[in-house]
Amino acid sequence: MDFSDTPEEAAFRAEVRAFLTAHAPRRTAGSRTYRSRQLTAADVRLSQQWQATKAAAGFAGIHWPRRYGGRDGTQMQAAIFAAEEEAFDVPPGVFNQSVGMALPTIMAHGTEALIDRYARPALYGEEIWCQLFSEPAAGSDLAGLRTRAMRDGEDWVVNGQKVWTSNAHFSQFGMLVARTDPTVAKHAGLTFFILDMSAPGVEVRRLKQISGTANFCEVFLTDVRIPDHHRLGAVGEGWKVALTMLANERFTVGKTEGPDVDDILALVRTLTIDGRPAIQDPAVREKIARWYVQSEGLKYTRLRTQTAFSRGRAPGPENSIGKLVSATKLQEIAAYGIELLGQAGAVMDPDFAPMNAWFQEALLYAPGKRIAGGTDEILRNIIAERVLKMPGEMRADKDVPFNQIPTSRR
CATH class of the missing domain: 1.20.140.10 (Butyryl-CoA Dehydrogenase, subunit A, domain 3)
Structure with missing residues (x-):
């Protein structure tokens, strides 16, 4: 490992510090506002303003191409900015899922039309995204999800339920993975979509947490229609797209x-x-x-x-x-x-x-x-x-069609 900055990285770090010093107070020990509290509409507006300020100065989506609103920078520059920002009191982040997870996934698997449509509004804080992955019976075993998507002409009709969806109540769009083929192994029958959270049939219910906050939600999907051009990746390759987003999530x-x-x-x-x-x-x-x-x-x-x-x-x-x-x-x-x-x-x-x-x-x-x-x-x-390259766990359901995997009786 080399912990020292190159001359170019040192110059960029100095530029970042100057920007942050001019726009935010520096944190001190014991002065931080804890981020798990209930996010209010005012918090969201402050976060959007801060996101727009960063984007206008070229410090949001640093490694994104300029045509999408970035600055054609490097991942290293993005990491430098994130590290320096931790030293300042800035509004609570509501764009981790948007800029850190959703849009990089769209850039990796989406069409140019989708990237052009969604990149810049997310970068400037105009649109907020959520992640529609977990379900009541599919949390750690994400590939066991049961939300179904069936093709109907140029649309997909989605029915199911998602849960533990952070900030779904003020998100405009969601990244949704659903089962499109139950006759193949569970990882192979998934497809990935972009969901308009205002579409008919989408119902968001907030979940009260023990801390008194309600930042998690459950989302019910009833005959929700998603255009096929809002699909990411090929039909049946949703797990591949989901892995991209999960990798972005682990880093974020x-x-x-x-x-x-x-x-x-x-x-x-x-x-x-x-x-x-x-x-x-x-x-x-x-x-x-x-x-x-x-x-x-x-x-x-x-x-x-x-x-x-x-x-x-x-x-x-x-x-x-x-x-x-x-x-x-x-x-x-x-x-x-x-x-x-x-x-x-x-x-x-x-x-x-x-x-x-x-x-x-x-x-x-x-x-x-x-x-x-x-x-x-x-x-x-x-x-x-x-x-560590240790042997993987045994999987009894490997290569078994999803609709043949035994389930407990109710």
Whole structure:
């Protein structure tokens, strides 16, 4: 790994810092607004304004072609901007799925007409996308999905249900994978579509979470018609398209937002244990040291990705390490922060709770981070099989037609 910038990368980093300094306040330890809170319409507008500001300055879709609104930059430049942006307080991101996942997938598998139609509005924050993958009976086993799409002339008619769809209630479009052939093996009978969320037959219901927020949704599809020209990839090759989007997702969600080492440090500097500052307690210092080591490991793993970008290579499956470690670390830090707060740990009101109730909300939200974007178990399998080259798990349903796979009786 080479952690030093080339002269060109150093010049670009300086340009990025100048832009961010001119347009956003810098974060300090303990000053961050936790991102899991309920996103309001005002939050979405602020995010759209920030996205438009970045796009106008050439800092959104940096590695996209200019004809699509980008700057013909490199993946390395995009990684540099993302790393530098973390040091500033900017509006909550609602475009990870749009710019980080949906549009790169459309660029890889869509027609020029689709790219021309959707790239620029997404880049400038005018249109928001969601990901319609998980179902009540198909989460970790995505290929087991049961939403059906049947051809009817120039359209496809879709019926089914999706769940855990982040921000579907304010999304204009969704990336949908559905089953088009149940007579072949489950991975082979899928097809990928672009769904207009305002189409007749699309019903979005928000799901109340234990933290009090409702950013997840369930989406019901009843005789929804999708034009065939809104299909991505060939019929029956939806799994290939889905893998592209999942690879983009793993890179996009590799770093989990929430209280981190600097936040727990800020907390223990304000507390006492047995009459002395908590930061002097050996048990506290041991825990913080372990989390610091994990954070440094994550940082250098991300630097590996940056090195790959700098050398013109795509990142590999090691991106799964980032989310696996950071989501667990978030949950541990949140739980320990509440433990240290004692009775104050039960106070959820950010106007009264220490540290604006970051740790309380994080504890309720953190378990979802270990599921969204791939469960811990799925990520461990990816790391074992694709990074460590260990044998794959046994699959009893391999090569079995989907409609012949036994299901439990109800």
